[in-house]
Amino acid sequence: MNIDLHLHTNNSDGDDSTKEIIQKAKDLDIGLISITDHDTVNAYDDLRKIDTTGIKIIPAVELSCAYESEMRDILGYNIDIEKMRKILKSLESKEGDIKREKELLTEYIDVFRKNGIIIDEGLEIEDGEKNEGYKKTIISALGHEENIKKYPSLMNPSAFFWDNCANKKSNFYVDESRFFKTIKQTIDIIHEADGMAFFAHPCIHHMEHERVTKMLDCARSTGLDGVEVLHAKHSIEDRKFLIDYANKHNLYKSGGSDYHGSPKPDIKILTGRGDLKVEYDLIKDWVENIK
Known part of the structure; x- marks a missing residue:
């Protein structure tokens, strides 16, 4: 089977x-x-x-x-x-979800820019869905060809997230875990x-x-x-x-x-x-x- x-x-x-x-x-x-x-x-x-x-x-x-x-x-x-x-x-909690993703969006934008990645201005959280902050940031990053040349791994957003943003050893680490249960x-x-x-x-x-x-x-x-x-x-x-x-x-x-x-x-x-x-x-x- x-x-x-x-x-x-x-x-x-x-x-x-x-x-x-x-x-x-x-x-x-x-x-x-x-x-x-x-x-x-x-x-x-x-x-x-x-x-x-x-x-x-x-x-x-x-x-x-x-x-x-x-x-x-x-x-x-x-x-x-x-x-x-x-x-x-x-x-x-809709209010809590939006608050969480707004915090994470700010952190992702900051981390990506610190690593030399161009991120558009004016990104906003709409409904607080899980991973919205990361998704908004990565979509913006993929819109600039120079980002992809510098970090080809951006082309696989899921792998980039787990290998970098969820990895404490990476310069791209963002602590999303603080919002999750034990x-x-x-x-x-x-x-x-x-x-x-x-x-x-x-x-x-x-x-x-x-x-x-x-x-x-x-x-x-x-x-x-x-x-x-x-x-x-x-x-x-x-x-x-x-x-x-x-x-x-x-x-x-x-x-x-x-x-x-x-x-x-x-x-x-x-x-x-x-x-x-x-x-x-x-x-x-x-x-x-x-x-």
Whole structure:
């Protein structure tokens, strides 16, 4: 069976519609998927109007959290969609969201300009959607050819964000994590929605394995259920390390491409960067308990 348990739609930061994701899953004969949009479950509303015959879908979400002043993600699998929707709704604050993105927009403009990148005047936050401050800044930067010549990596905004803006070692670092909940609070939210909490892609954050171990130990002490061991950006060494860690601590394992479409053009659905293969045996100990 072909499996991909980490997919994003245009309900968050992917650019494929839910219908397009389902069609691609059918075209690739994927029998088991999870749509794991960031901090929203709206894709599951779309699914009510889409023919998903032949595909088993594990309801899921990916929630942002903070660890040592850096952004991290926890995947919630087999969640109760309506419970999660109510929880996320209770956490919303239009006024707070706009305030947050205005602060971040100012910081991103300042950081980019300090690094010699031209940013237009007059950028403003409109509705406070997540990442609006970064998106406004990067779009402005991409509008100037000299910026791209100086920093070609700007052409992949998602990778540039994670490699630079979310990386404390980078001159482009902006601390968005101060606006997110702790790992424990995030795991508690997933459990409140009757889900299982899996640490998403632990090895993509420029951390040596010793520090990843400490991060996972922290999450495990607050109720972590599993780890995403297979991911498009995990190396062979990362995968072995995470599988060994999960086995040692009796954690469930998951895997997926983290497909977004054009925002992450190097990552393909199902196969990631070409060598991703999630075997059913890896996940059957928890998937077989899902009705």
